[in-house]
Amino acid sequence: MEINKSYTVNEAQKKLEHYCAYQERCHKEVRQKLRDMNMIPEAIDVIMVHLIQENFLNEERFAKAFVSGKFRIKKWGKNRLLRELKFRGISKYSIDSALQEIDLDDYYNTLDALVQKRMEQVKEPNVYKKKKKVVDYLLYRGWESALVYEKLGEYF
Structure with a gap:
């Protein structure tokens, strides 16, 4: 994007319609994009309302x-x-x-597959250190600790 290029509301609106049509965007991303385009707050509000009304922007989607x-x-x-x-x-x-929307069977199967894969990857002779490395990996990825420990109980 060119530095300090100025856009009319219509130009910016068209640009953002394409931006939102290309892939789903959240309100925060779109607002930031408009700020980066040096749009004034009033213009940002007008464009945001347009994008929401025309269904280019949908938070739930x-x-x-x-x-x-x-x-x-x-x-x-x-x-x-x-x-x-x-x-x-x-x-x-x-x-x-x-x-x-996440299917629970898929969720548990995915966790199972991740645990198996990680268990094979971690080359650690000490059982406790190995378990800790696997747990840390899964917790970092956002898996619930109760599920992680329950699943690892099946291995140790």
Whole structure:
């Protein structure tokens, strides 16, 4: 993007329509993009309202797409998903609704696969150190500690 280029409200609106159509965006990302384009607060509000009314911007749809993608591709647990969505300023209702979309069987199977894979990767002769490394890995990825310890109980 060129430095200090100025946009009319219509130009900025068209640019942001493409930005939102390309992939789901949260309100925070779009506001930041408009600020980066040096738009005044009044223009930002007008464009945001337009994007929401025309359904280019939908918080609940963003939350569902985000949760689905990060769970399937990065294998994040619910704690990490929750934290990331809160950071993006998503409402509690949208977060809860998105997390409900995760199939519980898929969730447990994914955790099982992650534990098995990590157990094979960690080359540590000391059982306690190995267990700690696996636990740390899963907690970092946002898996609930009760589930992690229950799953690891099956191995140790």
